[in-house]
Amino acid sequence: MRKLAAGNWKMNGLAADLAELKALAEVPASCEVLICPPTPLIAQANWQMQGKPVMIGGQDCHANAKGAHTGDVSAAMLKDAGAGHVILGHSERRADHGETDALVAAKTQAAWAAGLVAIVCVGETEAQRDAGQTLDVVATQLAGSVPDGATAANLVIAYEPVWAIGTGRTPTLAEIAEVHAFMRARLTERLGAEAAGVRLLYGGSVKPSNAVEIFALANVDGALVGGASLKAADFGAIVTALSAA
Numbered sequence: 001m002r003k004l005a006a007g008n009w010k011m012n013g014l015a016a017d018l019a020e021l022k023a024l025a026e027v028p029a030s031c032e033v034l035i036c037p038p039t040p041l042i043a044q045a046n047w048q049m050q051g052k053p054v055m056i057g058g059q060d061c062h063a064n065a066k067g068a069h070t071g072d073v074s075a076a077m078l079k080d081a082g083a084g085h086v087i088l089g090h091s092e093r094r095a096d097h098g099e100t101d102a103l104v105a106a107k108t109q110a111a112w113a114a115g116l117v118a119i120v121c122v123g124e125t126e127a128q129r130d131a132g133q134t135l136d137v138v139a140t141q142l143a144g145s146v147p148d149g150a151t152a153a154n155l156v157i158a159y160e161p162v163w164a165i166g167t168g169r170t171p172t173l174a175e176i177a178e179v180h181a182f183m184r185a186r187l188t189e190r191l192g193a194e195a196a197g198v199r200l201l202y203g204g205s206v207k208p209s210n211a212v213e214i215f216a217l218a219n220v221d222g223a224l225v226g227g228a229s230l231k232a233a234d235f236g237a238i239v240t241a242l243s244a245a
Protein backbone atom coordinates (compact mmCIF):
# COMPACT_ATOMS: atom_id res chain seq x y z
CA MET A 1 0.00 0.00 0.00
CA ARG A 2 1.10 3.62 -0.47
CA LYS A 3 1.50 5.41 2.84
CA LEU A 4 -0.31 8.70 3.43
CA ALA A 5 0.88 11.94 5.00
CA ALA A 6 -2.26 14.01 5.62
CA GLY A 7 -2.26 17.56 6.92
CA ASN A 8 -5.30 19.01 8.66
CA TRP A 9 -5.11 22.79 8.74
CA LYS A 10 -8.24 22.93 10.92
CA MET A 11 -9.57 26.53 11.14
CA ASN A 12 -6.22 28.04 10.16
CA GLY A 13 -5.02 29.63 6.97
CA LEU A 14 -5.92 32.34 4.50
CA ALA A 15 -5.24 32.48 0.77
CA ALA A 16 -1.76 33.88 1.39
CA ASP A 17 -0.88 30.74 3.33
CA LEU A 18 -1.30 28.59 0.22
CA ALA A 19 2.32 29.53 -0.50
CA GLU A 20 3.12 26.73 1.97
CA LEU A 21 1.55 24.28 -0.50
CA LYS A 22 3.86 25.40 -3.27
CA ALA A 23 6.87 24.81 -1.03
CA LEU A 24 5.50 21.40 -0.09
CA ALA A 25 5.16 20.40 -3.73
CA GLU A 26 8.94 20.56 -3.99
CA VAL A 27 9.44 17.84 -1.34
CA PRO A 28 10.36 14.51 -2.96
CA ALA A 29 7.85 11.94 -1.76
CA SER A 30 7.27 8.26 -2.37
CA CYS A 31 4.11 8.41 -0.27
CA GLU A 32 0.80 10.16 -0.90
CA VAL A 33 0.60 13.72 0.40
CA LEU A 34 -2.73 15.33 1.28
CA ILE A 35 -3.58 18.76 2.67
CA CYS A 36 -7.04 19.53 4.04
CA PRO A 37 -7.34 23.33 4.22
CA PRO A 38 -10.42 25.24 5.37
CA THR A 39 -13.31 24.82 2.93
CA PRO A 40 -13.03 28.32 1.34
CA LEU A 41 -9.47 27.50 0.24
CA ILE A 42 -10.12 24.09 -1.32
CA ALA A 43 -10.81 25.25 -4.87
CA GLN A 44 -7.88 27.64 -4.94
CA ALA A 45 -5.57 25.08 -3.37
CA ASN A 46 -6.64 22.47 -5.90
CA TRP A 47 -6.08 24.89 -8.76
CA GLN A 48 -2.60 25.74 -7.46
CA MET A 49 -1.70 22.06 -7.08
CA GLN A 50 -2.87 20.93 -10.54
CA GLY A 51 -0.15 18.62 -11.82
CA LYS A 52 1.68 18.71 -8.48
CA PRO A 53 1.98 15.70 -6.15
CA VAL A 54 -0.14 17.18 -3.34
CA MET A 55 -3.78 16.14 -3.02
CA ILE A 56 -6.44 18.39 -1.50
CA GLY A 57 -9.21 17.32 0.89
CA GLY A 58 -11.98 18.63 3.11
CA GLN A 59 -12.36 18.57 6.89
CA ASP A 60 -16.06 17.67 7.14
CA CYS A 61 -19.19 17.26 5.06
CA HIS A 62 -22.92 17.06 5.69
CA ALA A 63 -24.62 13.67 5.74
CA ASN A 64 -27.24 14.82 3.22
CA ALA A 65 -26.54 15.33 -0.46
CA LYS A 66 -28.18 18.78 -0.56
CA GLY A 67 -30.95 20.86 0.94
CA ALA A 68 -31.79 23.42 3.59
CA HIS A 69 -28.73 23.17 5.84
CA THR A 70 -27.42 26.72 6.14
CA GLY A 71 -23.69 26.93 6.49
CA ASP A 72 -23.06 23.28 5.73
CA VAL A 73 -21.16 21.77 2.81
CA SER A 74 -22.02 18.57 0.96
CA ALA A 75 -19.58 15.90 -0.10
CA ALA A 76 -20.40 16.63 -3.74
CA MET A 77 -19.47 20.29 -3.19
CA LEU A 78 -16.09 19.25 -1.81
CA LYS A 79 -15.58 16.98 -4.81
CA ASP A 80 -16.64 19.76 -7.16
CA ALA A 81 -14.08 22.10 -5.57
CA GLY A 82 -11.32 19.58 -6.18
CA ALA A 83 -11.21 17.51 -3.00
CA GLY A 84 -10.56 13.79 -3.21
CA HIS A 85 -10.69 13.06 0.51
CA VAL A 86 -12.64 14.25 3.53
CA ILE A 87 -11.81 13.97 7.24
CA LEU A 88 -14.84 12.76 9.20
CA GLY A 89 -15.52 12.32 12.90
CA HIS A 90 -12.53 14.31 14.08
CA SER A 91 -12.66 14.57 17.87
CA GLU A 92 -13.00 18.35 17.59
CA ARG A 93 -16.21 17.88 15.61
CA ARG A 94 -17.40 15.14 17.95
CA ALA A 95 -16.82 17.54 20.89
CA ASP A 96 -17.78 20.90 19.34
CA HIS A 97 -20.77 19.70 17.31
CA GLY A 98 -21.93 16.64 19.21
CA GLU A 99 -21.20 14.30 16.32
CA THR A 100 -22.11 10.71 17.12
CA ASP A 101 -20.80 7.52 15.59
CA ALA A 102 -24.08 7.16 13.69
CA LEU A 103 -23.73 10.64 12.20
CA VAL A 104 -20.12 9.97 11.24
CA ALA A 105 -21.24 6.77 9.53
CA ALA A 106 -23.91 8.70 7.61
CA LYS A 107 -21.35 11.30 6.57
CA THR A 108 -19.02 8.52 5.46
CA GLN A 109 -21.75 7.10 3.24
CA ALA A 110 -22.34 10.57 1.82
CA ALA A 111 -18.63 10.94 1.12
CA TRP A 112 -18.52 7.61 -0.68
CA ALA A 113 -21.60 8.46 -2.72
CA ALA A 114 -19.78 11.58 -3.94
CA GLY A 115 -16.64 9.63 -4.77
CA LEU A 116 -14.52 10.87 -1.86
CA VAL A 117 -12.15 8.83 0.28
CA ALA A 118 -13.28 9.06 3.93
CA ILE A 119 -10.67 9.54 6.64
CA VAL A 120 -12.58 8.41 9.72
CA CYS A 121 -11.12 9.51 13.06
CA VAL A 122 -11.29 7.56 16.32
CA GLY A 123 -9.55 7.96 19.67
CA GLU A 124 -9.96 8.00 23.41
CA THR A 125 -9.98 10.88 25.87
CA GLU A 126 -7.41 11.02 28.63
CA ALA A 127 -10.00 9.93 31.20
CA GLN A 128 -10.91 6.93 29.05
CA ARG A 129 -7.25 5.92 28.71
CA ASP A 130 -6.69 6.32 32.45
CA ALA A 131 -9.73 4.10 33.05
CA GLY A 132 -8.31 1.40 30.79
CA GLN A 133 -11.06 1.89 28.21
CA THR A 134 -8.93 2.78 25.17
CA LEU A 135 -9.50 -0.37 23.13
CA ASP A 136 -13.20 -0.48 24.00
CA VAL A 137 -13.65 3.14 22.91
CA VAL A 138 -11.77 2.57 19.66
CA ALA A 139 -13.74 -0.62 18.96
CA THR A 140 -17.06 1.14 19.54
CA GLN A 141 -16.12 4.12 17.38
CA LEU A 142 -14.82 1.89 14.59
CA ALA A 143 -17.91 -0.28 14.59
CA GLY A 144 -20.29 2.67 14.72
CA SER A 145 -18.55 5.17 12.47
CA VAL A 146 -17.62 2.92 9.56
CA PRO A 147 -20.67 1.80 7.56
CA ASP A 148 -20.87 -1.30 5.42
CA GLY A 149 -19.20 -0.94 2.06
CA ALA A 150 -15.72 0.00 3.26
CA THR A 151 -12.78 -0.91 1.04
CA ALA A 152 -9.06 -0.21 1.05
CA ALA A 153 -9.72 2.38 -1.63
CA ASN A 154 -12.50 4.36 0.03
CA LEU A 155 -11.53 4.26 3.71
CA VAL A 156 -8.64 5.54 5.81
CA ILE A 157 -8.73 5.34 9.61
CA ALA A 158 -6.96 7.91 11.79
CA TYR A 159 -6.24 6.97 15.40
CA GLU A 160 -6.02 10.23 17.33
CA PRO A 161 -5.93 10.07 21.11
CA VAL A 162 -7.82 13.23 22.09
CA TRP A 163 -5.31 14.06 24.82
CA ALA A 164 -2.42 13.99 22.34
CA ILE A 165 -3.92 16.52 19.92
CA GLY A 166 -2.08 19.82 20.00
CA THR A 167 -0.55 19.07 23.39
CA GLY A 168 2.95 17.92 22.52
CA ARG A 169 2.19 14.67 24.35
CA THR A 170 1.99 11.31 22.60
CA PRO A 171 1.27 7.76 23.67
CA THR A 172 4.29 5.51 24.01
CA LEU A 173 5.34 3.70 20.86
CA ALA A 174 4.05 0.47 22.40
CA GLU A 175 0.67 2.07 23.07
CA ILE A 176 0.39 3.33 19.48
CA ALA A 177 1.39 -0.10 18.15
CA GLU A 178 -1.17 -1.81 20.39
CA VAL A 179 -4.07 0.32 19.17
CA HIS A 180 -3.06 0.05 15.52
CA ALA A 181 -2.74 -3.75 15.72
CA PHE A 182 -6.14 -3.84 17.43
CA MET A 183 -7.73 -1.71 14.71
CA ARG A 184 -6.25 -3.91 11.98
CA ALA A 185 -7.65 -6.98 13.71
CA ARG A 186 -11.11 -5.43 14.10
CA LEU A 187 -11.18 -4.32 10.47
CA THR A 188 -10.06 -7.79 9.36
CA GLU A 189 -12.95 -9.38 11.27
CA ARG A 190 -15.27 -7.13 9.31
CA LEU A 191 -13.64 -6.75 5.90
CA GLY A 192 -11.50 -9.87 5.59
CA ALA A 193 -8.37 -9.59 3.48
CA GLU A 194 -9.45 -6.13 2.28
CA ALA A 195 -8.50 -4.75 5.70
CA ALA A 196 -4.80 -5.27 5.02
CA GLY A 197 -4.93 -2.40 2.53
CA VAL A 198 -6.82 0.12 4.67
CA ARG A 199 -4.38 2.85 5.69
CA LEU A 200 -4.19 3.36 9.47
CA LEU A 201 -2.87 6.83 10.32
CA TYR A 202 -1.62 8.00 13.69
CA GLY A 203 -2.48 11.57 14.70
CA GLY A 204 -1.65 13.65 17.76
CA SER A 205 1.43 15.85 18.14
CA VAL A 206 3.30 14.30 15.21
CA LYS A 207 6.41 16.38 14.56
CA PRO A 208 9.64 16.01 12.59
CA SER A 209 11.31 14.96 15.86
CA ASN A 210 9.06 11.95 16.53
CA ALA A 211 7.90 10.99 13.04
CA VAL A 212 10.66 8.51 12.24
CA GLU A 213 10.03 6.32 15.30
CA ILE A 214 6.24 6.43 14.90
CA PHE A 215 6.41 5.54 11.19
CA ALA A 216 8.65 2.56 11.98
CA LEU A 217 5.79 0.89 13.89
CA ALA A 218 3.85 -1.98 12.35
CA ASN A 219 0.38 -1.02 11.14
CA VAL A 220 1.18 2.70 11.08
CA ASP A 221 0.63 3.63 7.46
CA GLY A 222 1.00 7.37 7.77
CA ALA A 223 -0.08 10.32 9.86
CA LEU A 224 -2.82 12.88 10.25
CA VAL A 225 -0.95 16.02 11.21
CA GLY A 226 -2.42 19.21 12.64
CA GLY A 227 -0.13 21.98 13.83
CA ALA A 228 2.99 20.73 12.08
CA SER A 229 1.17 20.69 8.72
CA LEU A 230 0.87 24.48 8.70
CA LYS A 231 4.52 25.03 7.82
CA ALA A 232 5.99 23.39 4.73
CA ALA A 233 9.37 22.93 6.44
CA ASP A 234 7.87 20.86 9.26
CA PHE A 235 5.35 18.95 7.17
CA GLY A 236 7.98 18.38 4.49
CA ALA A 237 10.24 16.77 7.08
CA ILE A 238 7.37 14.51 8.14
CA VAL A 239 6.71 13.58 4.51
CA THR A 240 10.39 12.79 4.09
CA ALA A 241 10.33 10.58 7.21
CA LEU A 242 7.28 8.69 5.92
CA SER A 243 8.81 8.28 2.46
CA ALA A 244 11.85 6.66 4.05
CA ALA A 245 9.88 4.39 6.41
Ligand SMILES: O=C[C@H](O)COP(=O)(O)O
Binds near residue numbers: 168
Ligand atom coordinates in the same frame (compact mmCIF):
# COMPACT_ATOMS: atom_id res chain seq x y z
O1 LIG B 1 -6.10 16.24 12.67
C1 LIG B 1 -5.02 16.37 13.27
C2 LIG B 1 -4.90 16.09 14.66
O2 LIG B 1 -5.95 16.58 15.41
C3 LIG B 1 -3.54 16.29 15.25
O3 LIG B 1 -3.28 17.63 15.57
P1 LIG B 1 -1.82 18.04 16.10
O4 LIG B 1 -0.84 17.44 15.12
O5 LIG B 1 -1.82 19.52 16.11
O6 LIG B 1 -1.67 17.42 17.45
